[in-house]
Amino acid sequence: MLRHMNTTGTDECADGNPLGRVTLESTLTCPVCGHLKTEIMPADACVWFYACEACHTVLRPKPGDCCVFCSYGSVPCPPVQAGAGCRG
Numbered sequence: 001m002l003r004h005m006n007t008t009g010t011d012e013c014a015d016g017n018p019l020g021r022v023t024l025e026s027t028l029t030c031p032v033c034g035h036l037k038t039e040i041m042p043a044d045a046c047v048w049f050y051a052c053e054a055c056h057t058v059l060r061p062k063p064g065d066c067c068v069f070c071s072y073g074s075v076p077c078p079p080v081q082a083g084a085g086c087r088g
């Protein structure tokens with residue numbers, strides 16, 4: 001009687017990257033002209049200045065926010081998403 005052997009392959013689906021569920025794309029909305037621009041955020045840094053490509057206004061974080069993505073983006077910055085906050 002033949003028996004099927006168990007497979008020895010491992011499941012490679014496991015996600016070991018702690019930033020794997022963090023969204024790095026955020027769409028910035030210019031508060032001056034309303035221009036939308038999707039940017040890729042750095043995973044481990046905060047962006048303090050961002051110049052709108054349409055009206056060239058330099059955006060800075062609102063009081064209490066750590067970066068322009070937290071103030072004007074559709075998605076907060078990666079450190080905030082990860083729950084670690086930003087050390088500025």
Ligand SMILES: [Zn+2]
Nearest residue numbers: 030033052055
């Ligand atoms: Zn603008």
